Amino acid sequence: MFKNKFWILLLAATFAALFLTAKVYAQDPAPTSAPIKAVSDNDVNLVAKKLYCPVCPNTPLDVCETQACKDWRAQIKDQLSQGWTEQAVMEYFVKQYGERVLAEPERGGFTSLVWMLPVLFVGLGLVFVWLVLKSWRSRRLSLAAIQPAPVPAGVSKDILDRIESEICKVD
Amino acid sequence: MIPDIGLIALVIAFGLSIYATLMAINGEWSKKAHWVASARNATVAVFALLTISVLTVVYSLYVMDFSQTYVADVSSTAMSPFLRITALWGGQQGSVLFWAWMMAGFVAVVVLRKWESNAALMPYIIFVAMLTTTFFVGVVVFITNPFTEMWLVPGAEDLVIAIFQPANSQQFIPYEGSGLNPLLRHFGMIGHPPTTYLGFTGFVIPFAFAIAALMKKDTMSDLWIRSVRRWTLVAWIFLSIGLILGGRWAYDVLGWGGFWGWDPVENAMLMPWLTGTAFLHSVMMTEKRGMLKRWNILLIILTYSLSLFGTFITRTGVVGSVHAFSKTALGPAFLVFISITFVGAMVLLMYRWNDLKSEHEMESIFSREAAFVLQNMLFLAITVAVLWGTVFPLITELFTDTKITVGPPYFKQVTGPMFIALVLLMGITPLLAWRKQSTRKFLARFAIPLTGAIAATLVWAVFNPKSQPISLFSMGVVFFVTISILAEFWRGTRIRMTTRGENPFTALFKLVVNNRRRFGGYIIHLGVVMIALGFIGDAFFKTETQGTLSMGETITIGEYSLRFDGLESYLGSDGREIVEANTVLFKNGQPIKDLSPRRDYFVVQEQPVSIAGVYSTPAEDVYVLLVGWETVSNQSSTFKIYVNPLINWVWIGGFVLAFGVLIGAWSQARGKVEATYSLKNQQGEGLGALPAAQTSTGD
Numbered sequence: 001m002f003k004n005k006f007w008i009l010l011l012a013a014t015f016a017a018l019f020l021t022a023k024v025y026a027q028d029p030a031p032t033s034a035p036i037k038a039v040s041d042n043d044v045n046l047v048a049k050k051l052y053c054p055v056c057p058n059t060p061l062d063v064c065e066t067q068a069c070k071d072w073r074a075q076i077k078d079q080l081s082q083g084w085t086e087q088a089v090m091e092y093f094v095k096q097y098g099e100r101v102l103a104e105p106e107r108g109g110f111t112s113l114v115w116m117l118p119v120l121f122v123g124l125g126l127v128f129v130w131l132v133l134k135s136w137r138s139r140r141l142s143l144a145a146i147q148p149a150p151v152p153a154g155v156s157k158d159i160l161d162r163i164e165s166e167i168c169k170v171d
Numbered sequence: 172m173i174p175d176i177g178l179i180a181l182v183i184a185f186g187l188s189i190y191a192t193l194m195a196i197n198g199e200w201s202k203k204a205h206w207v208a209s210a211r212n213a214t215v216a217v218f219a220l221l222t223i224s225v226l227t228v229v230y231s232l233y234v235m236d237f238s239q240t241y242v243a244d245v246s247s248t249a250m251s252p253f254l255r256i257t258a259l260w261g262g263q264q265g266s267v268l269f270w271a272w273m274m275a276g277f278v279a280v281v282v283l284r285k286w287e288s289n290a291a292l293m294p295y296i297i298f299v300a301m302l303t304t305t306f307f308v309g310v311v312v313f314i315t316n317p318f319t320e321m322w323l324v325p326g327a328e329d330l331v332i333a334i335f336q337p338a339n340s341q342q343f344i345p346y347e348g349s350g351l352n353p354l355l356r357h358f359g360m361i362g363h364p365p366t367t368y369l370g371f372t373g374f375v376i377p378f379a380f381a382i383a384a385l386m387k388k389d390t391m392s393d394l395w396i397r398s399v400r401r402w403t404l405v406a407w408i409f410l411s412i413g414l415i416l417g418g419r420w421a422y423d424v425l426g427w428g429g430f431w432g433w434d435p436v437e438n439a440m441l442m443p444w445l446t447g448t449a450f451l452h453s454v455m456m457t458e459k460r461g462m463l464k465r466w467n468i469l470l471i472i473l474t475y476s477l478s479l480f481g482t483f484i485t486r487t488g489v490v491g492s493v494h495a496f497s498k499t500a501l502g503p504a505f506l507v508f509i510s511i512t513f514v515g516a517m518v519l520l521m522y523r524w525n526d527l528k529s530e531h532e533m534e535s536i537f538s539r540e541a542a543f544v545l546q547n548m549l550f551l552a553i554t555v556a557v558l559w560g561t562v563f564p565l566i567t568e569l570f571t572d573t574k575i576t577v578g579p580p581y582f583k584q585v586t587g588p589m590f591i592a593l594v595l596l597m598g599i600t601p602l603l604a605w606r607k608q609s610t611r612k613f614l615a616r617f618a619i620p621l622t623g624a625i626a627a628t629l630v631w632a633v634f635n636p637k638s639q640p641i642s643l644f645s646m647g648v649v650f651f652v653t654i655s656i657l658a659e660f661w662r663g664t665r666i667r668m669t670t671r672g673e674n675p676f677t678a679l680f681k682l683v684v685n686n687r688r689r690f691g692g693y694i695i696h697l698g699v700v701m702i703a704l705g706f707i708g709d710a711f712f713k714t715e716t717q718g719t720l721s722m723g724e725t726i727t728i729g730e731y732s733l734r735f736d737g738l739e740s741y742l743g744s745d746g747r748e749i750v751e752a753n754t755v756l757f758k759n760g761q762p763i764k765d766l767s768p769r770r771d772y773f774v775v776q777e778q779p780v781s782i783a784g785v786y787s788t789p790a791e792d793v794y795v796l797l798v799g800w801e802t803v804s805n806q807s808s809t810f811k812i813y814v815n816p817l818i819n820w821v822w823i824g825g826f827v828l829a830f831g832v833l834i835g836a837w838s839q840a841r842g843k844v845e846a847t848y849s850l851k852n853q854q855g856e857g858l859g860a861l862p863a864a865q866t867s868t869g870d
Contacts, residue, residue, distance in 0.1 A: 040718070041717035041718055041719070041811075042718075045715070045811075052576045060427070063427035070799075098573065100573075100576045102575070102576060103576060103578030104578060104580035110570065111567065113563070114560060114563045118552065118555060121556070122552045125548045128548070
């Protein structure tokens, strides 16, 4: 019976993983040549935060101090002021410098694996824990049926009762 | 001359490490106790020799002996003596030597302490621990030797780095060294690397004990479990302190307003910490109930393998990172060694699988045992998620030839919910009894922290009206756990007050002192809750703004505003050019502090370092960075301001955690434990015939 349950739960966990990691992409609006609008440093940082410096290892673009990164931030500012959306700016950077500029790996294609495995692992882990606990318990029950707990010698029933009641008070 | 002494000591230490490894196991197999004793002496001698080796490197750094390649690479005349000495672990060669020295130190302490009580396991412990030490010392001798010198060889384009003089060459001694990486020139250099290394290397001891017990077929006795637990605690607390100091250093030096960036090297430290923490909990199941023996050994193997993996990542630069050193020949050597260690240990575990049966079975799924198993699963799941995220860029590059980044958004989304679940379990588990728990009593005990948490969360929501549901839930969990733990203190204290008539302070003091492991554990949990509070503040309540100010202008963030009053530039003492802004921080229109955020530029290394101006309170930090300025007139500057709520609770939590470990590890002499609970005589007299009972709820 456990076997069937295990496979059903495994299947459910797989679907849950796929569901959780699926990302629906909106149609990307193409960059427009809209009139220039005011863009603050905070607007730039909101986008730069989601990008990684294409040259420095493991440094988000919004905090990177190299001249190259300053130039890239200036470029983002230009693009935003020309009406580019955040999505368009990010796609531009991916096209120019590769997927490594994305702080968050894509949820499609090969990189969806990075999202799926932990979810699957947790699902399987929970199933495993449940099955282990159940098997321990059922073994315990069958053992208990054969071996009643021994009563310590030389301890009267009165004392045992009092121990029990005192423990109850503490607990 | 002095470096030669260090080199000779190092080479002898390598020979003696091999000798100790072989003699220990050979002595045990051929039943020759004097061979084992000789292995023990060799183990101590290895530590002594490595100490000499380390001291000679420190001496060379102190006197700036630039004939040594390592000294020329990591020190310079501009650096203070303090920084020059810490440069021992500031570069690869020195740090691997330092690493090997610490490991040898741990092994020496183990063979010198309690030799008699662990005599049966000692040959195996020496064998396992010295095998590892041999590997590290071998790496120092053959791959990352800190005693090399530079030689000018006719016809060669570059300097030749070698220990011995090549034919027809001349020694090259530079007038000045390159100096330490600017990011490492910080007071934290004295704390973070050594404690981290102590944590990493310390895990060799529990691993050696576990493997020794497997080899000796001695897994049924609880002696090794006690030793392993204590040694794991030693390594664990150093790693914990290392993690927190590393966070603090990142906050002070890296200039991005945060303390944890999910960098591969940070992850490398976190993983053994996670499995080590899981072990410290699961080992209680073995001590109390004789359960989870196989699981414990698996966790120890994992923890140690992940420590080696962490070393691999840190030392070989295999995953690009701000911390990692350049790529060297270390990689293959480490990979082979990690594989042998992990596979060998696992094979041994499988071989002894049937000897490691549980002695008890579980009575109820609604029990502390079940909560422990779930908690262990969560620790392991977080470890897997972190490991997967850390190595995934390598896997992608291998299979698709595409470089990708797995940054904080992945780690936060994947591990965040699991961390919250773990913190919640910290509050629920103390409410559950071992074996089985009656639902009625559980609900009665559950009601107080639950009610308190709901009330506290509502108050929080009133004062923070913009809170999202997830942040409110996280705060609710923190309140729940805090109340649940404090209620344990209150219950214990109240029982002592009732049964012994003690005043509240005496009762609380004696409660903790007489149940050090249990209440030490609760104090550690309180520390963890405080650290969790810091992470919640960082994840949900942090705000930031950036803007360019002319002289006298202000920028506002929340109830704070910052006024720019001028910019000055000057030369620092160790070859840095400093640009410092004068600013005044206001809160609700009132000036509260002058802040001087600055940018230091290290000319030789061509590296800028931002040093924030910080206004710090227990509730929040205002962290101001100077990110740019108008270079000609110095009349305007760009500032980035972070308001980091609750961040200081990370550091406070670190202190509380360390205090809890001290309480928990404070050895309790057997037989001298004062009972915290005794049966009351109905007539007011003790029961005489019955010894005083100790609390059974356990630790």
